[in-house]
Amino acid sequence: MQQMLFSWDNVVAGNGVALSITGMSIVFVALLLVSVYIALLPRIAAFFNKIIPPSAHHSGPVVSAPTPQVQTGPSEQEIVAAAVAFLHKNKG
């Protein structure tokens, strides 16, 4: 800080207003263009999807393999039914 002297002349001498307006405009333009790019993203993504389908590279959605049918033993109900049938048959 050169000198603690509150004066509008400091702003004029340093082109403060022009600098602020220009800086703010650049930030707005940059984010406006980012915003436009984001708005176009679904179309750009669709275009890329045609050229390189998402499943063609390994960050694409994972296609789950069919779950193999595991041969399980008899269910609990079947075991109970068999036990009841056995008891009924040997009751006499």
Next chain:
Amino acid sequence: MDILLHFLSTTGFAEMTPGNFIMIVIGIIFIALAIIKDYEPLLLLPIGFGAIVGNIPSIAGMPLSVYDEGSVLYYIYFGVSAGIFPPLIFLGIGAMTDFSCMLSNPRLVLLGAAAQMGIFATLIGAMYMGFTPSEAGAIGIIGGADGPTAIFLSSKLAPHLLGAIAIAAYSYMALVPVIQPPIMKLMTTKKERLIRMSAPREVSTREKILFPVGGFIITALIAPGSLALVGMLFFGNLLKESGVTERLAETARTALIDSVTILLGFSVGASTQAQTFLTPDSLLIFGLGAASFCVATASGLAFAKLMNLVCKDKINPLIGAAGVSAVPDSARVVQMVARDEDPHNFLLMHAMAPNVAGVLGSAVGAGVLWSVLAM
């Protein structure tokens, strides 16, 4: 006996100045705020302890402080003074940020731009008070509410003010829940605060991958000065979204950002020696920083209200306040204020859009100021 007397004359007690004592008390207050009030503990605690370390008087001729070339603290502080730590923090932020909310509603990006008004209004204010243009630019960036960006720019434009600017930036970021709600309530009507926004659309993985690449090219070409910051931000985000570098993304958002935060917070705290920190300039910087935060919040809110005049699909103007880039605190404050009016109104996801756009906006703003003022 002479040896003992000589030793006693070199102790911290003998060299302690009232300024050092005040700074040690401030350091203890920071630690207390972090632990008791939970105000930005990840930053205030290292900064607070660093302030205590930095204000223990050092022995003449022994390299101990951050300003003594060859000392351990000097080399840690080099990451701050050379602007190395802030881009590394941006890498971590990029790796932990989900841009989906912003990608699903691109018009909200403009709120992140509007809130940068705080930076440029403060620039004029600082010049008015007699700061040089470079110093004014470094002070103005406090309004970006982004600690790493503030440190990065002040290390380039006004290294002698770095300690005060960093402390001001992080203090106000911690005070977001205190500063913002009154301004939000003052500038909006109850009817506006009750506005509910439509649910954001789902964003595809492809869009999330394409965004950091294109976003970086656009912003870096417009403001090359922001290259280090936005480059690391988008690179980190690409690591996260690509789906093929999960290990790197995980490191960036955990171990790396944590390590850098520790070193940055501690060394910034240690740079606040009373002799360089307790000056009238620091008081002005704190005043300008507070004004900057208020202007940034008000600008975001005003722009959101302006958008409602021209847009059919209304937005809740409260989310404009999240344009200051204190991520995610300002978005949380928006949610809190909205829920005070309507407990079933969930604005957090919507508020995250201007919030992350604000990070981008403040980095671009810093790049512009560096390009213009460093020449």
